[in-house]
Amino acid sequence: MRPTKIVCIGWNYKSHVSELESKYPEVPTVFFKPVSCMIGDGDEIVIPEGVTNVQHEVELALIYGKDCKSVSEEDAMEYISHAAVFNDVSARDMQWKARDEGNTWDLSKGIDTFGPMSEPVPIEQVGDVQNLDLELTVNGEIRQKGNTRNMIFTIPWLISYVSRYITMEKGDVLITGTPEGVSEIRPGDVVVARIQNVGTLTNKVR
Numbered sequence: 001m002r003p004t005k006i007v008c009i010g011w012n013y014k015s016h017v018s019e020l021e022s023k024y025p026e027v028p029t030v031f032f033k034p035v036s037c038m039i040g041d042g043d044e045i046v047i048p049e050g051v052t053n054v055q056h057e058v059e060l061a062l063i064y065g066k067d068c069k070s071v072s073e074e075d076a077m078e079y080i081s082h083a084a085v086f087n088d089v090s091a092r093d094m095q096w097k098a099r100d101e102g103n104t105w106d107l108s109k110g111i112d113t114f115g116p117m118s119e120p121v122p123i124e125q126v127g128d129v130q131n132l133d134l135e136l137t138v139n140g141e142i143r144q145k146g147n148t149r150n151m152i153f154t155i156p157w158l159i160s161y162v163s164r165y166i167t168m169e170k171g172d173v174l175i176t177g178t179p180e181g182v183s184e185i186r187p188g189d190v191v192v193a194r195i196q197n198v199g200t201l202t203n204k205v206r
Contacts, residue, residue: 001171003063006033006115008088009158010105012151012177028153028161031105033088033175037115045089045205046113047187053093054205056185057178058136058144058193060129060155061086063120068159068168076159079168082120083129085193085201086175087136089114092184116193117173118201126197129155133196134179138189146179 010029039045047054065081094108126132129148136144148155155176162168185191185205193201 003035003172004169006035006038006173006175007162007166007168008033008109008175009153009177012153012158013146013179014150014152024152028158030162031109033115034110037110037112039113039116039203041116041118041201041203043116043203044113045087045116045185045191045203047205048111051091051094051111053091053184054186055090055092055182056136056138056143056191056193057088057090057182058134058195059086059088059175059178060132060134060148060195060198061117061120062123062129062155062159062174062176064168064170064172064174066170068163071160071163073156073160076156076163077123077129079159079163080123083123083126083195083198084120084173085118085195085199086173087116087191087193087201087203088175088178089116089185090182116201116203118193118199121198132198134194136181136191136193138183138185138191140190142181143183144179144181146181148176150179151177
Protein backbone atom coordinates (compact mmCIF):
# COMPACT_ATOMS: atom_id res chain seq x y z
CA MET A 1 0.00 0.00 0.00
CA ARG A 2 1.38 3.41 -0.99
CA PRO A 3 1.45 5.84 1.95
CA THR A 4 -0.37 9.15 1.92
CA LYS A 5 2.53 10.78 3.78
CA ILE A 6 6.00 10.24 5.24
CA VAL A 7 6.42 11.92 8.63
CA CYS A 8 10.04 12.34 9.71
CA ILE A 9 11.71 12.96 13.06
CA GLY A 10 14.92 14.98 13.11
CA TRP A 11 17.56 15.27 15.83
CA ASN A 12 16.54 12.06 17.62
CA TYR A 13 19.91 10.42 18.37
CA LYS A 14 22.17 11.87 21.02
CA SER A 15 25.31 11.18 18.98
CA HIS A 16 23.94 12.85 15.83
CA VAL A 17 22.93 15.99 17.72
CA SER A 18 26.40 16.12 19.27
CA GLU A 19 28.26 15.70 15.97
CA LEU A 20 26.29 18.62 14.49
CA GLU A 21 27.02 20.71 17.60
CA SER A 22 23.34 21.32 18.28
CA LYS A 23 21.33 21.36 21.51
CA TYR A 24 19.16 18.43 22.51
CA PRO A 25 15.59 19.24 21.43
CA GLU A 26 12.88 19.70 24.03
CA VAL A 27 10.30 18.34 21.57
CA PRO A 28 10.89 16.40 18.35
CA THR A 29 11.63 18.18 15.11
CA VAL A 30 8.90 17.00 12.72
CA PHE A 31 9.05 17.41 8.94
CA PHE A 32 7.64 15.70 5.85
CA LYS A 33 9.02 13.99 2.78
CA PRO A 34 6.74 13.69 -0.27
CA VAL A 35 5.68 10.21 -1.29
CA SER A 36 7.09 10.94 -4.76
CA CYS A 37 10.65 10.75 -3.37
CA MET A 38 10.33 7.05 -2.53
CA ILE A 39 12.36 4.35 -4.31
CA GLY A 40 13.06 0.74 -3.42
CA ASP A 41 15.95 -1.61 -2.84
CA GLY A 42 18.20 -1.71 -5.91
CA ASP A 43 16.92 1.56 -7.37
CA GLU A 44 19.28 4.47 -8.03
CA ILE A 45 19.62 7.64 -5.98
CA VAL A 46 19.84 10.40 -8.59
CA ILE A 47 21.55 13.68 -7.66
CA PRO A 48 20.16 16.52 -9.82
CA GLU A 49 22.53 18.88 -11.55
CA GLY A 50 23.64 21.69 -9.26
CA VAL A 51 22.74 19.87 -6.01
CA THR A 52 25.79 19.52 -3.77
CA ASN A 53 26.76 17.81 -0.52
CA VAL A 54 24.13 15.07 -0.63
CA GLN A 55 24.28 12.93 2.52
CA HIS A 56 22.92 9.59 3.71
CA GLU A 57 20.90 8.98 6.90
CA VAL A 58 19.99 5.40 7.88
CA GLU A 59 16.71 5.32 9.80
CA LEU A 60 14.17 2.87 11.17
CA ALA A 61 10.84 3.29 9.35
CA LEU A 62 7.54 2.26 10.92
CA ILE A 63 4.48 1.53 8.78
CA TYR A 64 1.00 1.98 10.21
CA GLY A 65 -1.44 -0.92 9.99
CA LYS A 66 -4.47 1.19 10.85
CA ASP A 67 -5.44 4.82 11.32
CA CYS A 68 -3.84 6.38 14.37
CA LYS A 69 -5.11 9.47 16.20
CA SER A 70 -4.61 10.62 19.82
CA VAL A 71 -3.21 7.31 21.07
CA SER A 72 -1.46 6.71 24.36
CA GLU A 73 2.20 5.79 24.63
CA GLU A 74 1.13 2.44 26.13
CA ASP A 75 -1.05 1.56 23.12
CA ALA A 76 1.16 3.10 20.44
CA MET A 77 2.79 -0.04 19.05
CA GLU A 78 -0.62 -1.61 18.38
CA TYR A 79 -0.92 0.74 15.39
CA ILE A 80 2.33 -0.35 13.74
CA SER A 81 2.15 -3.34 11.40
CA HIS A 82 5.54 -3.32 9.64
CA ALA A 83 9.06 -1.92 9.84
CA ALA A 84 11.59 -1.11 7.12
CA VAL A 85 15.04 0.35 6.52
CA PHE A 86 14.90 3.95 5.28
CA ASN A 87 17.62 6.24 3.94
CA ASP A 88 16.65 9.87 4.52
CA VAL A 89 18.84 11.23 1.72
CA SER A 90 19.38 14.96 2.21
CA ALA A 91 20.84 17.81 0.18
CA ARG A 92 22.74 19.22 3.14
CA ASP A 93 23.87 22.55 1.66
CA MET A 94 20.28 23.31 0.66
CA GLN A 95 19.08 22.28 4.11
CA TRP A 96 21.56 24.48 5.99
CA LYS A 97 20.86 27.46 3.72
CA ALA A 98 17.12 27.08 4.28
CA ARG A 99 17.65 26.73 8.03
CA ASP A 100 19.85 29.86 8.18
CA GLU A 101 17.22 31.84 6.26
CA GLY A 102 14.39 30.61 8.49
CA ASN A 103 12.84 28.50 5.76
CA THR A 104 11.67 24.88 5.78
CA TRP A 105 13.79 21.84 4.89
CA ASP A 106 11.21 20.35 2.55
CA LEU A 107 12.99 20.78 -0.79
CA SER A 108 16.34 19.52 0.50
CA LYS A 109 14.68 16.36 1.82
CA GLY A 110 12.03 15.79 -0.82
CA ILE A 111 13.99 15.58 -4.09
CA ASP A 112 12.99 12.68 -6.34
CA THR A 113 14.75 9.40 -5.31
CA PHE A 114 15.79 10.84 -1.92
CA GLY A 115 13.58 8.35 -0.02
CA PRO A 116 14.90 4.79 -0.48
CA MET A 117 13.02 2.22 1.63
CA SER A 118 13.44 -1.55 1.93
CA GLU A 119 10.63 -4.06 1.64
CA PRO A 120 8.67 -3.84 4.92
CA VAL A 121 8.69 -6.81 7.32
CA PRO A 122 5.98 -7.62 9.87
CA ILE A 123 6.61 -5.88 13.17
CA GLU A 124 6.30 -9.22 14.99
CA GLN A 125 9.56 -10.33 13.36
CA VAL A 126 11.50 -7.31 14.57
CA GLY A 127 11.57 -7.89 18.32
CA ASP A 128 12.44 -4.99 20.61
CA VAL A 129 12.26 -1.88 18.42
CA GLN A 130 14.13 0.04 21.11
CA ASN A 131 17.21 -2.19 20.84
CA LEU A 132 18.10 -2.57 17.15
CA ASP A 133 21.53 -2.09 15.60
CA LEU A 134 21.72 0.24 12.60
CA GLU A 135 24.61 0.39 10.13
CA LEU A 136 25.32 2.13 6.85
CA THR A 137 28.26 1.58 4.52
CA VAL A 138 29.43 3.46 1.44
CA ASN A 139 31.47 1.32 -0.95
CA GLY A 140 31.95 -1.17 1.87
CA GLU A 141 33.25 1.40 4.37
CA ILE A 142 31.23 1.80 7.57
CA ARG A 143 29.97 5.37 7.88
CA GLN A 144 27.13 5.03 10.40
CA LYS A 145 26.69 2.67 13.32
CA GLY A 146 24.17 3.03 16.12
CA ASN A 147 21.37 1.47 18.12
CA THR A 148 17.77 2.57 18.59
CA ARG A 149 18.24 2.51 22.38
CA ASN A 150 20.19 5.78 21.95
CA MET A 151 17.16 7.72 20.74
CA ILE A 152 16.30 10.90 22.62
CA PHE A 153 12.57 10.26 22.19
CA THR A 154 11.45 6.63 22.33
CA ILE A 155 9.41 5.07 19.54
CA PRO A 156 6.14 4.65 21.51
CA TRP A 157 6.47 8.23 22.74
CA LEU A 158 6.98 9.50 19.18
CA ILE A 159 3.96 7.60 17.87
CA SER A 160 1.81 9.07 20.63
CA TYR A 161 3.22 12.59 20.19
CA VAL A 162 2.66 12.71 16.43
CA SER A 163 -0.87 11.34 16.83
CA ARG A 164 -1.85 14.32 18.98
CA TYR A 165 -1.57 16.59 15.96
CA ILE A 166 -1.60 14.43 12.81
CA THR A 167 -3.84 11.52 11.91
CA MET A 168 -1.54 8.81 10.59
CA GLU A 169 -3.47 6.69 8.12
CA LYS A 170 -3.05 3.02 7.27
CA GLY A 171 0.08 2.62 5.16
CA ASP A 172 1.68 5.89 6.28
CA VAL A 173 5.36 5.92 7.24
CA LEU A 174 7.09 7.36 10.32
CA ILE A 175 10.87 7.59 10.14
CA THR A 176 12.54 7.95 13.49
CA GLY A 177 15.91 9.70 13.19
CA THR A 178 19.50 8.83 12.36
CA PRO A 179 22.63 8.13 14.43
CA GLU A 180 25.99 9.84 13.99
CA GLY A 181 28.25 9.44 10.97
CA VAL A 182 26.27 11.16 8.20
CA SER A 183 28.55 11.95 5.26
CA GLU A 184 28.51 12.92 1.62
CA ILE A 185 27.66 10.46 -1.14
CA ARG A 186 28.71 10.92 -4.77
CA PRO A 187 27.87 9.45 -8.18
CA GLY A 188 29.20 5.91 -8.44
CA ASP A 189 28.92 5.19 -4.70
CA VAL A 190 27.05 2.13 -3.48
CA VAL A 191 25.15 2.80 -0.25
CA VAL A 192 24.06 -0.14 1.90
CA ALA A 193 21.87 0.45 4.96
CA ARG A 194 21.09 -2.36 7.41
CA ILE A 195 18.95 -2.66 10.51
CA GLN A 196 18.99 -5.72 12.74
CA ASN A 197 15.93 -7.97 12.22
CA VAL A 198 14.53 -5.53 9.65
CA GLY A 199 16.57 -5.89 6.49
CA THR A 200 19.09 -4.44 4.05
CA LEU A 201 18.70 -1.57 1.57
CA THR A 202 21.17 -1.15 -1.30
CA ASN A 203 21.21 1.82 -3.69
CA LYS A 204 23.76 3.11 -6.16
CA VAL A 205 24.22 6.84 -6.62
CA ARG A 206 24.29 8.59 -9.99
